[in-house]
Amino acid sequence: MKPVLELIDVTRRFGGLTAVNTVSxxxxxxEVRGIIGPNGAGKTxxxxxxxxxxxxxxxxxxxxxxxxxxxxxxxxxxxxxxRTFQNLKLFRDMTxxxxxxxxxxxGTYAEAMQAxxxxxxxxxxxxxxxxxxxxxxxxxxxxxxxxQLAASLAYGHRRLLEIARAIVSSPKLLLxxxxxxxxxxxxxxxxxxxxxxISARGITExxxxxxxxxxxxxxxxxxxxxxxxxxxxxxxxxxxxxxxVIEAYLGRGDIHAQVMANA
Amino acid sequence: MATRRVxxxxxxxxxxxAVALAILxxxxxxxxxxxxxxxxxxAMIAAISALGMQLLLGFSGQLSMGQAAFFGIxxxxxxxxxxxxxxxxxxxxVISGLAAAISSLTLAPITRLRGVYLAIATLGFTxxxxxxxRNEEWLTGGSFGLMAIPRPSVGPLVLSEKGIYFLCLLVLVxxxxxxxxxxxxxxxxxxxxxxxxxxxxRSSGINxxxxxxxxxxxxxxxxxFAGCLFAHHSRYLNPDxxxxxxxxxxxxxxxxxxxxxxxxxxxxxxxxxxxxxxxxAVEEWRLVxxxxxxxxxxxxxxxxxxxxxxxxxxxARAALRKRAHGLPRSGSVSP
Amino acid sequence: MQPSQLVELAVGGFATGAIYGLIxxxxxxxxxxxxxxxxxxxxxxxxxxxxxxxxxxxxxxxxxxxxxxxxxxSxxxSALIYLVVYRAMQVRxxxxxxxxxxxxxxxxxxxxxxxxxxxSEPMSYPKFFAVETYRMGPVHISPQxxxxxxxxxxxxxxxxxxxxxxxxxxxxxxxxxxxxxxxxMGVDLTRSTALTFLISGMMAGAAGVLLxxxxxxxxxxxFIIGIKAFVAATLGGVGSIGGAMLGGLIFGxxxxxxxxxxxxxxxxxxxxxxxxxxxxxxxxxxxGLFSRRS
Numbered sequence: 001m002k003p004v005l006e007l008i009d010v011t012r013r014f015g016g017l018t019a020v021n022t023v024s025x026x027x028x029x030x031e032v033r034g035i036i037g038p039n040g041a042g043k044t045x046x047x048x049x050x051x052x053x054x055x056x057x058x059x060x061x062x063x064x065x066x067x068x069x070x071x072x073x074x075x076x077x078x079x080x081x082x083r084t085f086q087n088l089k090l091f092r093d094m095t096x097x098x099x100x101x102x103x104x105x106x107g108t109y110a111e112a113m114q115a116x117x118x119x120x121x122x123x124x125x126x127x128x129x130x131x132x133x134x135x136x137x138x139x140x141x142x143x144x145x146x147x148q149l150a151a152s153l154a155y156g157h158r159r160l161l162e163i164a165r166a167i168v169s170s171p172k173l174l175l176x177x178x179x180x181x182x183x184x185x186x187x188x189x190x191x192x193x194x195x196x197x198i199s200a201r202g203i204t205e206x207x208x209x210x211x212x213x214x215x216x217x218x219x220x221x222x223x224x225x226x227x228x229x230x231x232x233x234x235x236x237x238x239x240x241x242x243x244x245v246i247e248a249y250l251g252r253g254d255i256h257a258q259v260m261a262n263a
Numbered sequence: 264m265a266t267r268r269v270x271x272x273x274x275x276x277x278x279x280x281a282v283a284l285a286i287l288x289x290x291x292x293x294x295x296x297x298x299x300x301x302x303x304x305x306a307m308i309a310a311i312s313a314l315g316m317q318l319l320l321g322f323s324g325q326l327s328m329g330q331a332a333f334f335g336i337x338x339x340x341x342x343x344x345x346x347x348x349x350x351x352x353x354x355x356x357v358i359s360g361l362a363a364a365i366s367s368l369t370l371a372p373i374t375r376l377r378g379v380y381l382a383i384a385t386l387g388f389t390x391x392x393x394x395x396x397r398n399e400e401w402l403t404g405g406s407f408g409l410m411a412i413p414r415p416s417v418g419p420l421v422l423s424e425k426g427i428y429f430l431c432l433l434v435l436v437x438x439x440x441x442x443x444x445x446x447x448x449x450x451x452x453x454x455x456x457x458x459x460x461x462x463x464x465r466s467s468g469i470n471x472x473x474x475x476x477x478x479x480x481x482x483x484x485x486x487x488f489a490g491c492l493f494a495h496h497s498r499y500l501n502p503d504x505x506x507x508x509x510x511x512x513x514x515x516x517x518x519x520x521x522x523x524x525x526x527x528x529x530x531x532x533x534x535x536x537x538x539x540x541x542x543x544a545v546e547e548w549r550l551v552x553x554x555x556x557x558x559x560x561x562x563x564x565x566x567x568x569x570x571x572x573x574x575x576x577x578x579a580r581a582a583l584r585k586r587a588h589g590l591p592r593s594g595s596v597s598p
Numbered sequence: 599m600q601p602s603q604l605v606e607l608a609v610g611g612f613a614t615g616a617i618y619g620l621i622x623x624x625x626x627x628x629x630x631x632x633x634x635x636x637x638x639x640x641x642x643x644x645x646x647x648x649x650x651x652x653x654x655x656x657x658x659x660x661x662x663x664x665x666x667x668x669x670x671x672s673x674x675x676s677a678l679i680y681l682v683v684y685r686a687m688q689v690r691x692x693x694x695x696x697x698x699x700x701x702x703x704x705x706x707x708x709x710x711x712x713x714x715x716x717x718s719e720p721m722s723y724p725k726f727f728a729v730e731t732y733r734m735g736p737v738h739i740s741p742q743x744x745x746x747x748x749x750x751x752x753x754x755x756x757x758x759x760x761x762x763x764x765x766x767x768x769x770x771x772x773x774x775x776x777x778x779x780x781x782x783m784g785v786d787l788t789r790s791t792a793l794t795f796l797i798s799g800m801m802a803g804a805a806g807v808l809l810x811x812x813x814x815x816x817x818x819x820x821f822i823i824g825i826k827a828f829v830a831a832t833l834g835g836v837g838s839i840g841g842a843m844l845g846g847l848i849f850g851x852x853x854x855x856x857x858x859x860x861x862x863x864x865x866x867x868x869x870x871x872x873x874x875x876x877x878x879x880x881x882x883x884x885x886g887l888f889s890r891r892s
């Protein structure tokens with residue numbers, strides 16, 4: 001079976017800085033892949049390249065067998081790549097339900113004319129959007145919050161909302177950018193469960209995370225970046241004991257190093 | 264741009280709409296003065312263009328200063344077609360809207376521009392169009408204006424002042440209903456998403472540039488219709504009426520009525536058109552007042568008049584609730 | 599066209615360009631430090647013209663003094679408007695777009711209040727300059743045009759020096775580029791923004807007096823010229839003062855020579871078309887073209 005995602009020598013430069021340097025990897029269908037690395041390693045940039053928020057300076061990105069390297073973000077989203085954002089990009093002034101409904105824009109069709117006519121197909125589609133959005137909210141545990149404004153939610157719930165918006169379209173690939181940031185231990189544990197639930201539905205996931213516990217528990221394979229380059233790749237066990245990885249963290253005097261050493 | 268959420272219960276909305284419609288239908292029957300009917304029709308025409316502006320500003324976050332251009336294109340297209348070429352009114356009506364909509368396609372590349380730059384680019388567009396209207400005398404009559412535009416007619420029936428009034432009302436109701444449907448749909452949600460967070464909108468599969476352009480086309484279409492109605496209502500067109508001041512006037516209507524509310528656009532339009540009629544005594548202060556109102560409403564961050572109404576109702580509801588709960592609870596345990 | 603006519607027109611274009619530059623740099627400074635497109639900038643220029651006219655109608659003074667007084671008044675007006683209105687909105691976290699709309703309201707307000715105060719008739723400045731033109735060979739140049747050009751560019755160069763070489767100026771630049779860091783380094787953002795508005799207002803006021811002395815002062819002179827000054831600023835590169843100077847110069851020339859190829863009725867259209875083209879094709883302006891950006 002072809003991999004969901006294939007990166008071939010993907011590079012991204014910003015002026016003189018090479019944020020991502022010839023990174024190549026393959027993510028098979030159904031995997032939960034973690035991307036870790038010290039600060040500034042290029043993790044979020046890599047996610048932006050996969051999601052289409054940035055274009056690579058060189059290299060190729062193959063999604064589901066098709067070359068999407070130059071493809072616009074919205075087309076990629078319609079083809080099945082969804083994501084959450086490091087600093088949360090919710091539609092703050094919209095209700096929780098509406099936020100999730102937007103997540104289904106990609107696979108639906110009603111345009112202005114259909115909205116005006118309210119023909120049966122449009123009404124069926126709206127119903128479909130509504131039902132699936134409610135289902136997604138239930139999956140992440142936010143069913144009671146439908147009509148609240150996104151801005152009024154507690155932080156942990158806002159993170160869940162973004163995940164709901166991303167999974168409602170049943171994407172082929174879900175990109176999670178530091179989904180555990182700012183979560184307490186209980187919330188983080190729930191997040192790991194959610195990630196596994198999503199994976200059980202057949203959705204391939206890639207998560208960038210600093211929360212080592214989350215990565216080690218939720219991911220089947222981990223890619224380590226350092227200074228934009230791929231440093232190591234392997235199972236959580238292999239990565240935990242990988243000398244290069246430990247050095248990358250330790251050598252920085254990073255707090256993560258100690259966590260890594262004790263993980 | 265974020266707008267403060269304005270909350271009305273379903274009942275309040277229904278009642279509000281019913282009352283407004285009743286008033287508008289009854290008005291010319293109650294007060295038969297021609298001048299009154301004339302001004303009310305003008306207000307409704309303004310309301311139609313304000314609705315177009317609201318779709319752009321309040322729902323997709325695009326500050327367009329180009330609405331006057333579409334208004335003018337619609338007006339002159341219909342005026343010229345009916346007067347010089349004998350085109351029947353209904354046909355001219357449709358063509359005016361289309362002409363304005365097509366002209367908005369030239370602005371498609373501009374929709375890429377951000378906030379203030381979009382505003383000034385569309386302002387430039389308005390100036391260019393108004394210069395064309397003024398300079399091309401052979402077509403538009405130039406600064407002498409376009410005169411003796413025929414009355415609107417449906418077949419052999421020529422519309423009277425009252426007839427024009429009800430025609431405008433019909434178009435207004437139609438556009439209002441249509442826009443409400445647009446907004447409460449996948450299309451409308453996409454627009455709002457674009458307004459609130461473009462990157463997130465893209466990442467959810469929304470083709471931002473396409474939707475922004477569609478929004479412009481729709482807004483231009485209805486503004487073109489409004490222009491056509493204006494031409495046959497006033498029966499005389501002067502390029503001065505379609506300068507950037509008109510665009511600013513339309514902005515004021517939306518800002519004063521409430522950004523983000525379709526009803527607000529209509530209310531704002533009525534305020535802007537009717538207020539000067541009642542403030543005849545302070546005619547020269549009219550624009551000073553509008554300028555100050557604009558600053559005030561933007562500064563208060565309120566959603567304009569609609570926001571004020573909502574706030575008042577909210578407080579009234581809260582006060583009623585307090586009074587209701589002021590009664591002693593039944594079944595309380597006595598010490 | 600005769601070469602002498604060419605020179606005469608060019609000098610006229612430079613003078614117009616100086617005026618656009620003075621107003622345009624105000625746009626640039628304000629947008630760069632606050633993100634606000636100050637629609638009322640043209641009206642600030644108009645206020646300068648009006649104040650200058652008022653002063654010289656009562657007391658006969660030399661041109662430079664009138665210029666300075668006009669500058670002072672409009673600078674203060676601009677800073678005051680910022681402190682009382684825009685800053686009040688910023689403090690309450692009002693979205694930027696609302697503030698920009700408020701500047702449109704301010705523009706309307708200032709225009710119409712001016713009309714109420716000074717009437718709708720355009721008002722002429724007294725003749726400050728000798729009527730006989732200077733001659734350099736076949737070229738005739740009116741002293742007025744030369745003065746406008748010299749004073750206009752002189753002021754802009756002085757401003758550049760102020761910003762580059764004085765402590766306050768450098769702090770101002772820093773605050774515009776990176777408000778948060780500047781704040782951490784002890785720069786008071788409110789003060790520096792108020793100063794930005796003050797300087798923008800002063801430059802616009804100078805333009806007003808210069809323009810008024812060349813033609814006349816009237817309540818509605820601000821809007822179109824304001825938009826054109828914005829075109830100049832965009833042509834040069836929004837946010838850059840040198841860019842506003844350069845853009846002003848070039849745009850002044852373009853406008854002055856445009857009657858050669860298009861009818862005078864479409865003169866304003868030149869600026870508007872140029873604006874749209876620049877925004878679409880070259881958003882960083884000429885300055886953006888020359889500086890290396892990643």
